[in-house]
Structure formats: C-alpha cells, structure tokens
Amino acid sequence: MERLLRRWRSFSGPLLSRCPPSQPPLCRAYHHPPGRVKRLALSRFFQPQNLREDQVVGLESRVSELTCKSHRLMLQTGLIHPAGPGCYHYLPFTVRAMEKLIRMIDQEMQAIGGQKLDMPSLCSAKLWRATGRWQLMGKELFQLQDRHNKEYCLGPTHEEAITSLMASQKTLSYRQLPHLLYQVTRKFRDEPRPRFGLLRGREFYMKDMYTFDCSAEAAHQTYDLVCDAYGRLFDRLGLRFVRVQAAVGSIGGTMSHEFHLPLNIGEDTLTACSNCGFTANVETLDPKQPNCPVCQGKLAETKGVEVGHTFYLGTKYSSVFNTEFINAQGKPSLVEMGCYGLGVTRILAAAIEVLSTEECIRWPRLLAPYQVCLIPPKKGSKEEMAIEPMETLYDNIAEALPQLQGEILLDDRTHLTIGNRLKDAKKLGYPFVVIAGKRALEQPCHFEVWCQNTEEVVFLPKQGLLDLLRKVQVV
Structure with a gap:
C-alpha cells in the first residue's frame, strides 16, 4: 500500500504543479468588506443615461413626441427605454x-x-x-x-x-x-x-x-x-x-x-x-x-x-x-x-x-428609488483622502439606521468630478445627496448635504447627518 502511495505522489506531483492558480471571484455589484453591510455601487447598475436632448430625440424618432416633461426626463435618466409604440422597458x-x-x-x-x-x-x-x-x-x-x-x-x-x-x-x-x-x-x-x-x-x-x-x-x-x-x-x-x-x-x-x-x-x-x-x-x-x-x-x-x-x-x-x-x-x-x-x-x-422641474426629476419622497446618494471625491483630486471616510459613512448609516439598508447608493464613479456626479444625482432626484469635499478632511469631519425636496444645502458632522436621516420614512 505504501509503495502505491509513493508511486501516486511521484506521478501526480508534476501534474499538480501544472494546474492553473485558483481564479479570483467574479466582481459583484455589491462592494463591501467582510462582516459589513453590502454597499450598492452605482457603477455596477444597469442605468443607461441619455442626458443630451439629441440622444433622447433619437430614441423616440420624433421631436413632437417629447412635449411631455415626464416622458423626456424618464428617457434622459434611463428610467424607461422604448420597445415599440406605446411600450417601454421599465429599467431598474x-x-x-x-x-x-x-x-x-x-x-x-x-x-x-x-x-x-x-x-x-x-x-x-x-x-x-x-x-x-x-x-x-x-x-x-x-x-x-x-x-x-x-x-x-x-x-x-x-x-x-x-x-x-x-x-x-x-x-x-x-x-x-x-x-x-x-x-x-x-x-x-x-x-x-x-x-x-x-x-x-x-x-x-x-x-x-x-x-x-x-x-x-x-x-x-x-x-x-x-x-x-x-x-x-x-x-x-x-x-x-x-x-x-x-x-x-x-x-x-x-x-x-x-x-x-x-x-x-x-x-x-x-x-x-x-x-x-x-x-x-x-x-x-x-x-x-x-x-x-x-x-x-x-x-x-x-x-x-x-x-x-x-x-x-x-x-x-x-x-x-x-x-x-x-x-x-x-x-x-x-x-x-x-x-x-x-x-x-x-x-x-x-x-x-x-413635482419635477424642467431639468430634474422630483419623486414623491416615499417612491424615490433610493433615498440617499453618497458622492466621494474624484480620484487624484486634493480631497482624494476623503474616499475612505465616505465608504465608512455608508457602513455607519446602514448600521445605525437599519430602515435605510438597501436605500443608500454609493456613486463610485470616481473618475468623474464631484460636480458631474452631483448634476446626475440632482437629475435622478435622490431626496438626499451627501458629498465628501474639502470639509470632509477637517476635524471634525463635515459632509455637504443636499436636501433635494426642500432645495437646502447644509454641512453636517456624521452624527448630525444620522439625526437628519433618522427621520426618513420608507415603505
């Protein structure tokens, strides 16, 4: 028996050495550290945007069909996509x-x-x-x-x-x-x-x-x-x-x-x-x-x-x-x-x-697809060090306010400026947009908070932000 085992080891050793290394797991839409809540990352979402007017006109082929504000905005922000006359794909x-x-x-x-x-x-x-x-x-x-x-x-x-x-x-x-x-x-x-x-x-x-x-x-x-x-x-x-x-x-x-x-x-x-x-x-x-x-x-x-x-x-x-x-x-x-x-x-x-303006969607607050959008700074910018505090903030909100789990979205497209992502966020109508800018690097850390439904902008420390979001109702 021992002789058979020795022969098997001598034969299988070279074969095992030629086996390819184990592959890393596939990248998922949810980026989160072990033991933490899942982070919803915007870059992984299927949400095509057609933010230029000429792109939207091309989708429906006739300018006269875009006389309705809701129709135009829903096409622009990727909420719907035409499938045929009077029929639409309802997107995520x-x-x-x-x-x-x-x-x-x-x-x-x-x-x-x-x-x-x-x-x-x-x-x-x-x-x-x-x-x-x-x-x-x-x-x-x-x-x-x-x-x-x-x-x-x-x-x-x-x-x-x-x-x-x-x-x-x-x-x-x-x-x-x-x-x-x-x-x-x-x-x-x-x-x-x-x-x-x-x-x-x-x-x-x-x-x-x-x-x-x-x-x-x-x-x-x-x-x-x-x-x-x-x-x-x-x-x-x-x-x-x-x-x-x-x-x-x-x-x-x-x-x-x-x-x-x-x-x-x-x-x-x-x-x-x-x-x-x-x-x-x-x-x-x-x-x-x-x-x-x-x-x-x-x-x-x-x-x-x-x-x-x-x-x-x-x-x-x-x-x-x-x-x-x-x-x-x-x-x-x-x-x-x-x-x-x-x-x-x-x-x-x-x-x-x-409820909407000509440029930006406004939802009944209870129907907003996501209640909170977090925007970290651009990679390579002076505020880049605030990316990690923003990710930590995501976890803090989800853990402190369980009703908001699944209602927070991280705009991780850090190749874009804060301004470009804020423009997208305002167009999509998240009730609360939280930005990590220069003041996120101060002590104590302050975040810029856009309250879209009231059109207020405030700077709040983490505890102040949690107190504000604690009042948010969800269905």
Missing part, C-alpha cells in the same frame, strides 16, 4: 419605485379588507361576447387566436373574468360577503395614438379591484370605503388630487368617479363649482347648460390626468354570469358589484410630471 430604478408604490397600494387595499389575487392576461372571447363588450370595445382590444382557433384578447380589464370566477363558487353565503378582490398586473389597450410616455401607452400596469356585496346599500358603503382609501394613498404620496363625477363608458354601471392630478397636459377637461364644491368631467354635463347643475353657480375648467377610476356596477355582470349567493332567507340572490382601478405606471409618470 423605475421597477424599484413601482414596487414601492405597489406596496403602498397593498397596504391601503388590505387595510379595508382587500384580498390579492392574479388573473390571466389571456381572456376568453366567449366571456367578452356574453357581456357584449367584444363588439363594443372593438379595435381597442388586442385580439388573437390560439392553434385551436379559440379566440382571446389581452385583458384591458377583468370584469368578465372575475365575475365568472365568482359564479363558479356555488355555495357562496351572505355571511362571507363582502369580498374585495384585487390584482396588480399588466393591462393592454390598442391605443390609436400612444403618447406622453407612460401616461398613455398600449401596455401598462394597473391595480384593479372587484367587490361583491349582498345588497345595493352595502355595495355603496364599500364604494365609499374604496374611494376613501384612494384619497389616503394620494395624501401619503403628497399629490393633490381631484375626485370628479365621471361617465361609466364601456365598463358600465350606474355611478362612476375619476381621480385626477391637475395638469395642463391632461386630456380630460374638469369642471368645479366654488359655491357648492361640485366637480365633474365635462363629458358628463349637458353642453347647453353652462352652470352648475346643483346650485346654478359658475363652473371653472381645468385639465387633468386620470390616475384612478371607480364604478358601481350593480348587477350588470353578475346577471350575465348568474353570480349568486345564498341570502339570509336561504334563497339565491345576485351579488352587487363594484370595480375600482388605479393606474400604477400612470401614477409614477404623473407624479414626476407634477
């Missing part, structure tokens, strides 16, 4: 902001009893023909056939699908109602003229909720409950909204309201009475009656972008699909329904349109 920063918005929507919907589900985007033509909407919506539907010649559409809305699902529950009792079922998913509409970026596209994200009650009175209570939740959501976002009387359109029902952000680029004209507070979309009013229908006061007009829509449907869909429950008398009865939509990607774009 946008996905982070959208995920935060969805978390807020989940909080508000679940606070009133909403239950989240997910329905197929492929909707059967059979269901849509049953309600007459296959013909009614016509070219607005993306229609297709499978290999078995079965017809479908890509769902722009899901009234038929959800009502059919509820109809399959044959033992539904009045004790189980109300049901508030919602989803956040992609929707599709074959817009004849997609424009304004995410404000009017052919593919978009929407939250749609469908409610089922045992009486008209209960359904109206649910209607008010959801409308109040919408109001709380926009208040949390810091967005001024207007709720107006609206037409039921192709959705149908007997009552409808729209939620708008007042914007000059809006495609809807809204009216409001200063005497009684009446508000409406002008399409619901008789053009021959210029005064308020409630008090005959004068109406003032504004433009708005629709970001939410609510409908009281009654039994419009439940009667088609025979969607029933067993009432208190033990007899079957049709459920009373409501439908409630929020444009997720439209809210993002409209918020940017409302």
Whole structure:
C-alpha cells in the first residue's frame, strides 16, 4: 500500500504543479468588506443615461413626441427605454419605485379588507361576447387566436373574468360577503395614438379591484370605503388630487368617479363649482347648460390626468354570469358589484410630471428609488483622502439606521468630478445627496448635504447627518 502511495505522489506531483492558480471571484455589484453591510455601487447598475436632448430625440424618432416633461426626463435618466409604440422597458430604478408604490397600494387595499389575487392576461372571447363588450370595445382590444382557433384578447380589464370566477363558487353565503378582490398586473389597450410616455401607452400596469356585496346599500358603503382609501394613498404620496363625477363608458354601471392630478397636459377637461364644491368631467354635463347643475353657480375648467377610476356596477355582470349567493332567507340572490382601478405606471409618470422641474426629476419622497446618494471625491483630486471616510459613512448609516439598508447608493464613479456626479444625482432626484469635499478632511469631519425636496444645502458632522436621516420614512 505504501509503495502505491509513493508511486501516486511521484506521478501526480508534476501534474499538480501544472494546474492553473485558483481564479479570483467574479466582481459583484455589491462592494463591501467582510462582516459589513453590502454597499450598492452605482457603477455596477444597469442605468443607461441619455442626458443630451439629441440622444433622447433619437430614441423616440420624433421631436413632437417629447412635449411631455415626464416622458423626456424618464428617457434622459434611463428610467424607461422604448420597445415599440406605446411600450417601454421599465429599467431598474423605475421597477424599484413601482414596487414601492405597489406596496403602498397593498397596504391601503388590505387595510379595508382587500384580498390579492392574479388573473390571466389571456381572456376568453366567449366571456367578452356574453357581456357584449367584444363588439363594443372593438379595435381597442388586442385580439388573437390560439392553434385551436379559440379566440382571446389581452385583458384591458377583468370584469368578465372575475365575475365568472365568482359564479363558479356555488355555495357562496351572505355571511362571507363582502369580498374585495384585487390584482396588480399588466393591462393592454390598442391605443390609436400612444403618447406622453407612460401616461398613455398600449401596455401598462394597473391595480384593479372587484367587490361583491349582498345588497345595493352595502355595495355603496364599500364604494365609499374604496374611494376613501384612494384619497389616503394620494395624501401619503403628497399629490393633490381631484375626485370628479365621471361617465361609466364601456365598463358600465350606474355611478362612476375619476381621480385626477391637475395638469395642463391632461386630456380630460374638469369642471368645479366654488359655491357648492361640485366637480365633474365635462363629458358628463349637458353642453347647453353652462352652470352648475346643483346650485346654478359658475363652473371653472381645468385639465387633468386620470390616475384612478371607480364604478358601481350593480348587477350588470353578475346577471350575465348568474353570480349568486345564498341570502339570509336561504334563497339565491345576485351579488352587487363594484370595480375600482388605479393606474400604477400612470401614477409614477404623473407624479414626476407634477413635482419635477424642467431639468430634474422630483419623486414623491416615499417612491424615490433610493433615498440617499453618497458622492466621494474624484480620484487624484486634493480631497482624494476623503474616499475612505465616505465608504465608512455608508457602513455607519446602514448600521445605525437599519430602515435605510438597501436605500443608500454609493456613486463610485470616481473618475468623474464631484460636480458631474452631483448634476446626475440632482437629475435622478435622490431626496438626499451627501458629498465628501474639502470639509470632509477637517476635524471634525463635515459632509455637504443636499436636501433635494426642500432645495437646502447644509454641512453636517456624521452624527448630525444620522439625526437628519433618522427621520426618513420608507415603505
């Protein structure tokens, strides 16, 4: 046995000596020392920027399509990238902001009893023909056939699908109602003229909720409950909204309201009475009656972008699909329904349109993709020694303020000047930008802090900065 081992060692030694040295691990997007929190480094992010106007025009091919501020800024900063008419790639920063918005929507919907589900985007033509909407919506539907010649559409809305699902529950009792079922998913509409970026596209994200009650009175209570939740959501976002009387359109029902952000680029004209507070979309009013229908006061007009829509449907869909429950008398009865939509990607774009300057994005603070951007000095500059204190500051913030872990970004592109990186940071709209300049080398060390939402610039020591960031709320 020993002789065999000696022969093996003598044979394998030269082979082992020729083995290539072990390779260093692949470089990761997160640079951090062992035992420390992961540092998010901007240089590793997929975030293409097209900061020159001519580059942005080239992306969309026509200057006339860039008349919307949010559209131009989102292209410039690499938040979106065109994939086709009315369709966009949502890039990493946008996905982070959208995920935060969805978390807020989940909080508000679940606070009133909403239950989240997910329905197929492929909707059967059979269901849509049953309600007459296959013909009614016509070219607005993306229609297709499978290999078995079965017809479908890509769902722009899901009234038929959800009502059919509820109809399959044959033992539904009045004790189980109300049901508030919602989803956040992609929707599709074959817009004849997609424009304004995410404000009017052919593919978009929407939250749609469908409610089922045992009486008209209960359904109206649910209607008010959801409308109040919408109001709380926009208040949390810091967005001024207007709720107006609206037409039921192709959705149908007997009552409808729209939620708008007042914007000059809006495609809807809204009216409001200063005497009684009446508000409406002008399409619901008789053009021959210029005064308020409630008090005959004068109406003032504004433009708005629709970001939410609510409908009281009654039994419009439940009667088609025979969607029933067993009432208190033990007899079957049709459920009373409501439908409630929020444009997720439209809210993002409209918020940017409302809050931003012509040159720089401003987010609702809770939706900012990252709350803090740290900018160390340029390599080779007089302040280069402050690079290490800035990296240490990253770790200090993450350890002292756990709620900000994952919300801090280190702009490690130290081949660029502080000024160039600050310009990018202001354009992207981080609520707080922290710079290590000359005063970072002083004792005690002070950092330059740009508070973007208030447009203040202050110099703070590390503890002062931690105290400031401790107040930051995250979703």
